[in-house]
Each structure stands twice: as structure tokens, then as C-alpha cells.
Amino acid sequence: MTAPSIESFLGADLESTPETPRDHEVAPAVREYLAAARAHLKEMHEAGAAGSRVNETHSDLIDRLIRRLFELSEESYFVEGGEGPSELCVVAVGGYARREMSLHSDVDILFLHGDRINPYVASVAERVQYWLWDAQVTVGGATRTIKETIDLAPRCWPRASSWAAGCSSIASGRRFTRAC
Secondary structure (H helix, E strand, O other), X not given: OOOOOHHHHOOXXXXXXXXXXXXXXXXXXXXXXXXXXXXXXXHHHHOOOOHHXXXXXXXXXXXXXXXXXXXXXXXXXXXXXXXXXXXXXXXEEHHHXXXXXXXXXXXXXXXXXXXXXXXXXXXHHHHHHXXXXXXXXXXXXXXXXXXXXXXXXXXXXXXXXXXXXXXXXHHOOOOOOOOO
16 A cells, blocks of 8 residues: 655646746646545555554645645746745644544645745745645635734644644744743
């Protein structure tokens, strides 16, 4: 039982160039990857893998997808002449962060950035979410600053979160100043 390779579905052939933007090809490739991921998870389940192991593997497969979509989104932004980057990361939250993703779980993600929404942050966050939505993934998404996240957090950050892509120093908590 080999997990599907993200590169087989979202490889270098999907990277945009000024002459050939590839945005319209990403969502179909995401759907194909997710179909292969579901088949792999079903195979694991039928072979007797524990439910927790299947859920963890599902979370890992989604991690790979989010990282690759983040990379493709950044590449598209810069190919279009965008300037930046700025501090931005994708943080898995909820069941996804806890590695408890059932087969039909939604994907809860937070685009966490340092200061204000600039064109880089807006473009990367929008593109990743649009690709997921266009692939019929149920996404719970938000784009917030560190301060907004702390202000909205019911308890100390980061309780049920994990870095998925982008600037890892933001998600690691080193940038948070509120004492727990």
C-alpha cells in the first residue's frame, strides 16, 4: 500500500510561466489526487489498519496537498509580477491539526500573517482556497494576523493547530507575545 505521490498529480508541469498560466488545471489535478488518496485510505481500512492510523494518514495526505498548493500559489503570484513575499503560513486547525481527519472531514485552515493583508497574502490565500473549493473540498478557512488570532483564541495559542505550509516561524509560536 503506497500512498499517492503529490508530485504525480501536481508536479512541475503545473507550474505557471508568463506564457502559460496553469491555474485552471490545478483543481482537476486536486480532484484526481484526492480520489487516489481516498482509494489508498480505503485500501488501508480494508487491510485492517486502525481507524486512528487511517485518519493520521489522511491528515498527512492533506498536508502534502496544502504544501504543494501553497507552492503553486506563490509561483503563480510571482510569475504574474507580484512583489513580496511577506510572512504567511497555513496552519491546520481542529480535527485536521489533531490528525483526526475522517474520510469526509472538512479541511480547516488558517492563513496566518504578520501584520496586514497585502497583495501577496491576499493572492496566495485566495488562490489556495479557490483551488480547494473548485475541487469540491469543504474548507473552513480564515485569514488573520497573529494579534487577531490571539484575540479570538478562547485559550492559549496554539492548542489544536499545526503548521502546514509557508513561514514556519509564525506557526511555531516564537512570534506570539501573549503569555499562557
